[in-house]
Amino acid sequence: MPSETTTTVRALAETDRLAWDLLWQGYLAFYETSLPVDQTALTWSRLMDPAEAVFGLVAEVKGQVRGIAHALPHSSTWARVGYLYLEDLFVAPEVRGLGLGRQLIEALYAIADEREIARVYWATKHDNPARRLYDQLATESGFVQYRAARLL
Numbered sequence: 001m002p003s004e005t006t007t008t009v010r011a012l013a014e015t016d017r018l019a020w021d022l023l024w025q026g027y028l029a030f031y032e033t034s035l036p037v038d039q040t041a042l043t044w045s046r047l048m049d050p051a052e053a054v055f056g057l058v059a060e061v062k063g064q065v066r067g068i069a070h071a072l073p074h075s076s077t078w079a080r081v082g083y084l085y086l087e088d089l090f091v092a093p094e095v096r097g098l099g100l101g102r103q104l105i106e107a108l109y110a111i112a113d114e115r116e117i118a119r120v121y122w123a124t125k126h127d128n129p130a131r132r133l134y135d136q137l138a139t140e141s142g143f144v145q146y147r148a149a150r151l152l
């Protein structure tokens with residue numbers, strides 16, 4: 001990372017809504033999907049609600065939000081202290097290579113350590129170029145994810 005670039009990772013805040021929305025839409029586009037406007041509004045409201053377990057972090061470059069991470073701590077049947085699921089991670093394409101993805105994941109590791117959480121984990125597409133970073137920070141589990149969509 002160039003020394004003249006100032007980066008910061010911090011908690012997502014109400015004032016981040018516009019920047020978050022641009023990154024959220026970029027994340028959805030990366031995964032070639034979209035969500036209804038009301039689902040995006042619900043996601044934002046959950047991220048802002050201290051009663052919800054899910055939370056968000058942002059990475060800033062020179063004071064501008066350029067990366068986001070959403071995580072969900074949860075209990076586990078396999079661990080006394082539970083796990084932390086990194087559900088969403090996205091860095092704006094124009095600032096990739098500055099280490100923001102690494103900083104966001106390492107910030108989640110610090111939160112897990114502080115909360116005495118046993119594991120941080122995430123899933124991604126098999127062809128995601130970010131796997132080069134993920135392979136440096138974690139071990140690929142070898143598990144295959146299955147989904148059964150259910151509507152309420």
